Every structure is written in structure tokens, then in C-alpha cells.
Amino acid sequence: MHVNKTYTATEIAxxxxxxxxxxxxxxxxxxxxxxxxxxxxxxxxxxADCGYVEIKQEVLDNGKVIYHRRFTQLGRE
Structure with missing residues (x-):
């Protein structure tokens, strides 16, 4: 089990x-x-508070903010 690994929705799908x-x-x-x-x-x-996903924020050069959601091992299960 990869405890610290996160997974994209595509991987889970x-x-x-x-x-x-x-x-x-x-x-x-x-x-x-x-x-x-x-x-x-x-x-x-x-x-939301179960630890199923991690959200990472990315700020683009033009100032737009994008949020990347990745599933944790717990969310994968």
C-alpha cells in the first residue's frame, strides 16, 4: 500500500x-x-473531512487559480 501516493480521477476510473x-x-x-x-x-x-482527497492550488501566469484534486489511498479504497 502506498500511503503517501495520491491518484488522479483517471487512474481511479x-x-x-x-x-x-x-x-x-x-x-x-x-x-x-x-x-x-x-x-x-x-x-x-x-x-469533505474524511481524508479522501487532497486539493492543490495552482496560480497561472495570468492570475487564474486552478485547483487540482487527487484521491488519497483512503479515497481510492
């Missing part, structure tokens, strides 16, 4: 047999695990 990260994200949305806000998927409060 492939592992679970989804066709894409979009399909995985839509499934998690339908299950009320996450929701989409401002072009970003966020976990509902019930799951």
Missing part, C-alpha cells in the same frame, strides 16, 4: 472499470458524494 474520469465523476455526483461548483468537483460535507 481505470481501476474501477469506468470509461473515463468524467464517467467516474458523474457517478460520484449521482451518488451524492460530490457536486460540481464553478467547474470544480467538491465533496459533500459528509465526505
Amino acid at each position: 481505470k481501476e474501477l472499470g469506468f470509461k473515463s474520469a468524467i464517467a467516474l465523476n458523474n457517478d460520484l455526483g449521482n451518488r451524492k458524494i460530490q457536486f460540481r461548483q464553478n467547474d470544480t468537483w467538491l465533496l459533500y460535507s459528509r465526505y
